[in-house]
Amino acid sequence: MHRVRGGLARRARRVGMDGDHGGDMEAASRPGASSATRAWQDITIVDDLLPPDEHAQIHRFLAAGQWSHGWRSHNGAQTQPFWNRHFAGATDPAQLDVGPGACDELARAAPLVHACWRRLSQTYLTQHALQSCYANGLPYGADGALHADSLAMGACTAVYYPHERWDPDWGGETVLFNKDRTDILCAVYPKPNRLLIFPGFVYHVARGVSRACPTMRITLMFKTQWRP
Numbered sequence: 626m627h628r629v630r631g632g633l634a635r636r637a638r639r640v641g642m643d644g645d646h647g648g649d650m651e652a653a654s655r656p657g658a659s660s661a662t663r664a665w666q667d668i669t670i671v672d673d674l675l676p677p678d679e680h681a682q683i684h685r686f687l688a689a690g691q692w693s694h695g696w697r698s699h700n701g702a703q704t705q706p707f708w709n710r711h712f713a714g715a716t717d718p719a720q721l722d723v724g725p726g727a728c729d730e731l732a733r734a735a736p737l738v739h740a741c742w743r744r745l746s747q748t749y750l751t752q753h754a755l756q757s758c759y760a761n762g763l764p765y766g767a768d769g770a771l772h773a774d775s776l777a778m779g780a781c782t783a784v785y786y787p788h789e790r791w792d793p794d795w796g797g798e799t800v801l802f803n804k805d806r807t808d809i810l811c812a813v814y815p816k817p818n819r820l821l822i823f824p825g826f827v828y829h830v831a832r833g834v835s836r837a838c839p840t841m842r843i844t845l846m847f848k849t850q851w852r853p
Contacts, residue, residue: 680789683737684787692710705767705768713735753849758848771802774825781824787843787844787845792838
């Protein structure tokens with residue numbers, strides 16, 4: 626797992642895809658050059674992704690929007706529905722070949738979110754084509770279900786945490802599992818203005834918020850495909 630802050634790389638702890646934990650390592654100094662090529666091979670956390678004003682604008686836009694209920698982590702019978710806002714691209718998480726129009730669709734539907742995608746496409750996700758973009762909302766009582774987004778080589782998921790404040794007692798972590806789904810690789814705290822990037826084949830789940838949480842947990846997703 627690699628951690629970077631504000632576009633500048635820092636020291637990071639690596640988490641292997643089979644669950645082994647390595648020691649500290651020096652992340653690359655140019656995330657656009659190196660992190661992008663490994664984005665679908667490794668787990669990366671970027672803190673302070675956006676300038677404060679852009680971060681606040683994104684949160685206000687997502688929180689004030691029109692949400693639809695009924696989205697599920699996968700089609701299993703035991704999954705719970707939750708809230709969703711779809712902006713662009715495929716509505717089926719497993720669908721990859723949606724053509725080049727997702728980026729243009731996002732620009733029309735949500736210019737603020739499109740600006741965020743452009744930032745990612747020029748830094749941490751260069752050589753990645755946007756496949757879909759949407760937001761999920763989990764209020765108290767709603768939980769995600771363990772799933773993998775795509776088994777295709779080069780498929781990648783980026784999760785942005787837009788809240789301006791989050792309390793540790795509120796829960797809502799994103800938990801990533803090993804390939805056998807027998808142990809946790811890492812649990813990612815929904816820290817405001819944080820970006821999580823991981824390969825599409827990694828099993829993960831959005832944990833529900835606690836009773837103490839006064840707000841709906843919002844995440845913004847960018848599903849991509851690496852284009853060598």
